[in-house]
Amino acid sequence: MRLVILENAEAVADFACEYFVGQLKRQPKSVLGLATGSSPVALYQRLIQANQKGEVSFDQVTSFNLDEYIGLAGDHPQSYRYFMNDKLFDHVNIDQAKTHVPNGAAEDPNAECARYEAAIAEAGGIDLQLLGIGVNGHIGFNEPLSSLASRTRVKTLTKSTIEANSRYFDADEFQPTDAITTGIGTILDAKEVMLLATGPNKAEAVRGCVEGPVSAACPASALQLHQHAVVVVDEDAASLLSMKEYAQWAEQRHIELEGA
Numbered sequence: 001m002r003l004v005i006l007e008n009a010e011a012v013a014d015f016a017c018e019y020f021v022g023q024l025k026r027q028p029k030s031v032l033g034l035a036t037g038s039s040p041v042a043l044y045q046r047l048i049q050a051n052q053k054g055e056v057s058f059d060q061v062t063s064f065n066l067d068e069y070i071g072l073a074g075d076h077p078q079s080y081r082y083f084m085n086d087k088l089f090d091h092v093n094i095d096q097a098k099t100h101v102p103n104g105a106a107e108d109p110n111a112e113c114a115r116y117e118a119a120i121a122e123a124g125g126i127d128l129q130l131l132g133i134g135v136n137g138h139i140g141f142n143e144p145l146s147s148l149a150s151r152t153r154v155k156t157l158t159k160s161t162i163e164a165n166s167r168y169f170d171a172d173e174f175q176p177t178d179a180i181t182t183g184i185g186t187i188l189d190a191k192e193v194m195l196l197a198t199g200p201n202k203a204e205a206v207r208g209c210v211e212g213p214v215s216a217a218c219p220a221s222a223l224q225l226h227q228h229a230v231v232v233v234d235e236d237a238a239s240l241l242s243m244k245e246y247a248q249w250a251e252q253r254h255i256e257l258e259g260a
């Protein structure tokens, strides 16, 4: 695992933007796995700026999002389809028909899971998967106890996740308790994975992901099994890591040996 520890959230977003721009320049037809939540927003803002300055193009990109709430149609302001259109897709030259988010309003969510998993395979698999991480170590909506071999399926959210995401819902409105999420196995099939985490509230989850045992108790720890996982964190999110010093030295050597 490549662990990149940077000064602050701005530096994390800058690093991730350079990484994604590099991916799209090398491979304009990339299939990108995208994430929601607050962590990727600064990255998306930078990608919009780069696209509008002509530094990168999304015109041949296909995207698949990790997850979607069950019970929210794509035009609901709290749906992940709405989030992605608002935070990225409406502002870059991506073909909307090639952006994929699970259908949270599907009549048969299980059939939708099978369709979505097949669509990823049909696209040739994901080249670069972006992840955030929940405070309980979830990735996508793969909550603790998720099988580390899981595929796209329906998952019930933990109280911790519902609580963490309740900030996006009014007290009197329906808040989903279940979601469609690509699985840990789906995520591990990506050619590359980049996880972003910032802030002290992610320090415990990052420790579990990077230094903890590979365990369903911390689904993000499955990234230790991936050959090309890059975890990019700020100092606060890295604050509980015992291997910080080595990670920073190894990253410096990585840059000297292989370039950024």
Ligand SMILES: N[C@@H]1[C@@H](O)[C@H](O)[C@@H](COP(=O)(O)O)O[C@@H]1O
Residues within 6 Å of the ligand: 035, 036, 037, 038, 039, 040, 066, 067, 131, 132, 133, 134, 135, 138, 139, 140, 141, 161, 165
């Ligand atoms: N399904 C999403 C995850 O994909 C995201 O990583 C997590 C953390 O979000 P944030 O980055 O806002 O902490 O929130 C939700 O649970």
